[in-house]
Structures are given as structure tokens and as C-alpha cells.
Amino acid sequence: MEDYAIKLTKVGKIYKTNRLLSTRDKLIFGKTKLNGKWSLKDISLTINKGESVAILGDNGSGKSTLLKIILGVTSPTEGEVIVNGKIGGLIELGAGFQKELSGRENIYMNGVVLGLKEKEIDEILDEIIEFSELEDHIDKPIKTYSSGMKVRLGFSIALHVNSDIVLLDEVLAVGDKRFRKKALRAIRSFLKGKTIVFVSHSAHQVKAVCEKAIVLDKGEVVYFGDVDSALDLYENEIVERKDKEIEQKSEKNSQENSITT
């Protein structure tokens, strides 16, 4: 038995443009679209069993693509992904719900999709509802839920369905402060000993949950290691560099403006 939970070897992902549609655009409208750019490039990393790893990076740095590749919902353009164990979790908030169905029906749907049998869901149903604090709304259709309610339900399902690897993508960005605290506590107690991959913009949450962190920049891993130095690197170097780039741009603009005036 291998001791790693997730292993990526030279993984790259390019979102291809639809060839038929772009040919049509070229023929009829004379537009040529640029080929997609690499969302992820040459990623090699190993996450061991029981480790909790955060993924840090700006919007568009490839965090969500990386999670999706680990989850297996999208295939890498190149490279190899090996996952040992059952994956659960919550990515893309509220996306896994069928909005015409009630909260209760959606728990069943999500449960079976995650590989549970109906009887097994019956057993954890009450706990899921109780933790999500949605007792009064559980039989109403999901379309009437607020985004906070959807997160609570989705998070609660992710927490109670037994899986070896848990992926959490910005799950604590919505919802009120009290629930966030409760969720953070729950992650630490419920998911103890499990492999966790956690995406968050909050340094506080990352520190509370993870020991290690990956820093992604423009689709590449620039750092993988201890969480404190990763946060340091991310906040001091990448964020500052971005700020500088924006400053330079606006300076350039104002210079151009002054020349023309």
C-alpha cells in the first residue's frame, strides 16, 4: 500500500476551444481565436495520507483547475494523476444541487453520487440536517435557499459523508461568522487524520486547518512546503508584485495621458 494519497506527475491542462465553433467563426466572421493558454503547467507534487494542504494563489492562478483535476471531473491535457482513496468534498458552491428538488432530496442525490447507498444516507440524514441548521427549510426546494444556506447544506454533506480525501474550495467564504467558526471547528474534529486539500483566501483559516501549502502562480507551483513560509511568500512576493504591476500600468497610462494633453 502506497503512503501517498494524491500524486501528480508533470500535469498540464489547457482548456481547448471548440474546434467546430472556432472554424465556423473563422469562416463566417473572419475571427481567429487564440488557442487556449495553459491553466496548469508541469505540476508535479505528492500529498501524503493524512496531510492537510492549502492551495494559495490569485484568481486565475489555476487553483480550481487543480482541484478539478484531483477530483477527476476534468482530465489533464498531459501528465498523470493518481489518487488513492475515496474523494469527497465541496467545490463550486451550490453547483451540485438540483434546484427544483428539496434540500432533503438533494442530500440523497449527493449521497448516492458520492457512492453511498440509500440506507447509509438514512443513517446520517438527521446529523446532516442538524449540522446545517436547516431544519425548517429542508423540505423546501433548493431554489428558495440563500447562498449561505446552500453552503451550509453542501458543507454539512461533505463533512458527514465518509471519504478519505476531502477537497474544500472556498467553502467558508460565504455564511455568517458564527457558522464559519463552527465549520472550522468541525473540519478540525471531524476530518482529523484525513487528507484535506483546502482553498481559501483567508490566512487565518488556512493556518487553522493546514500544515502545508502550495503556492500557485500563473499555473505553476512556485512553492510547496510549510504553511507559514508559504503564506509569507504569497503575501509578500506575489501580492506585492501584482500591486507593482498595477502601479506601473497606471503610471504608464498617466504618462501617456500627460503627453497627449
Add this chain to the structure above:
Amino acid sequence: MENSISKIWENKDFIKTLSKREIISRYKQSLLGKCWIMLEPMGLMIVLTIVFSVFVKLPSEGLPYAPFLFVALLPWMYFNKAVNGASRIIVGNSGLIRQRNFYRPALVFIKLLSETVNFGITLIGLMLVLLYYNILPGINALYTVPVLFIQMILMLGLMMLLSSVNAYIRDVGLVTPIILRLGRYLSPIMYSFYAIPEQYQPIMALNPLTGIFDGYRQAILHNQPPNMSLLLYSGVFSIVILIIGWITFNKLEKDFSDVV
């Protein structure tokens, strides 16, 4: 192939649970609920019977028009609903597809299964009509089982093909209803295969649904075995479609989440 069957077996609980929920939820917000399953074909039968047996008289193989029509109309509506809905199978479940990695063909089976249950319910209507006209199916009615099996293979193949291709090119979902509407007139549903001029019969026979619908009529209404050469053609056609659909689906499924 063996691999595919064991995969389906592994996911049988998943398919069963979701089919059940699909059936329950469909008519939830409608006043008459499940009655619609029966009301729709009954209404259509009454209208078509009035039009084609009173206004314009169509030959119906020496039988009253209503049972003659219903024996083919119900399987057609079953076919039409499932194939027409196929283009929504992947696109309509985008949430689940983007968030969870599960056995994708299950979604097609779920649709087929829930439509099959609805079809089963409409058969009560057929029984009532046969009873009313005092038509008692004989032993040859058992031939409906292989005929239905062929129809389901054809449906599954088309559903696999349409659902997966539509994820990439949405024109499929727009064209399918048009082609199906044509198919309704180009298949022997409202008229008999033997009522069309003989020189056109071979052309008509190219439609795989011809052998299927005629098969139901022969077996249930005439207590005769189906026209085997027609049915054999339908069977081969269906299997080819299933193979094409299955391969296409498997080729396209790995990047569904990028395109829906």
C-alpha cells in the same frame, strides 16, 4: 463490453435511487400530478381517432382505429420523450457533472429507466382500450418482448449519442425535435405499413421504427409473429447505433465538465 456491464452493475444503487427521485419529482408542481402520464396519450388518441376514422377514413388493417393507433402511438411517445429529452441529460445536470466524478452513463440510464416506468403506466390505458374493443391478445403477443428490447437498444444508443454530442454542439438539442416530428409522420403510427403503395414500402422499411411498430401490431392485434426481415433490420440498425453511441459517449465524457 464485459467491463461496461460490470460498471453498470456496480452503479445499480445509484441508478435506482436517482431514477426513483426523477420519477417522483417530475410532476411535483402540477395540480393533476401523475395523471398527466395517462391524460396526454389518451387525449391524443381521442383526437387522432376522430380525425382519422370519422373525418378522413384511414385503412386500419380491418381493426377499429383506436386500438390500431394506440398500439403504435404509446411506444412512439415513449421513444419520442426519451430521445427528445436526451440532449438535456448532460447539459441539464451540469452542476453534478462539474462537482462530482461519478459514472456518467448512469445519467442516461436514469432517463431511460424513468421514461420506461412512465411507459409502463400508460400501458394501463392500452389495456383499457383493448378491453373496450374486446380484443384479446393471443400467445404471439409475447413477441412484443423482443420488439420492445430492440426499441430500447435503439433508444439507448440514440440517447448516448445525442446527450454527449449536445454537450459540445448545442445544435443537436435544437434539431432533434424537428427530426422527431418528421419521424412521427414517416413511421407507421397513424397509418398501416401495408396501406402505403407497394413501390414505396422498401423506402419506408429503411426507417428502423417501421419494423418495431409493425411488430407490435402484428403481435398484439393480429396474434401473428412480426415481419422478421423488417425486425431483423431494426435489430441490426439498433445495435450499430448503440455501438456508435457508446463509443462516442465514452470518448467525450472525460471533458464534459469543461463544456457544460
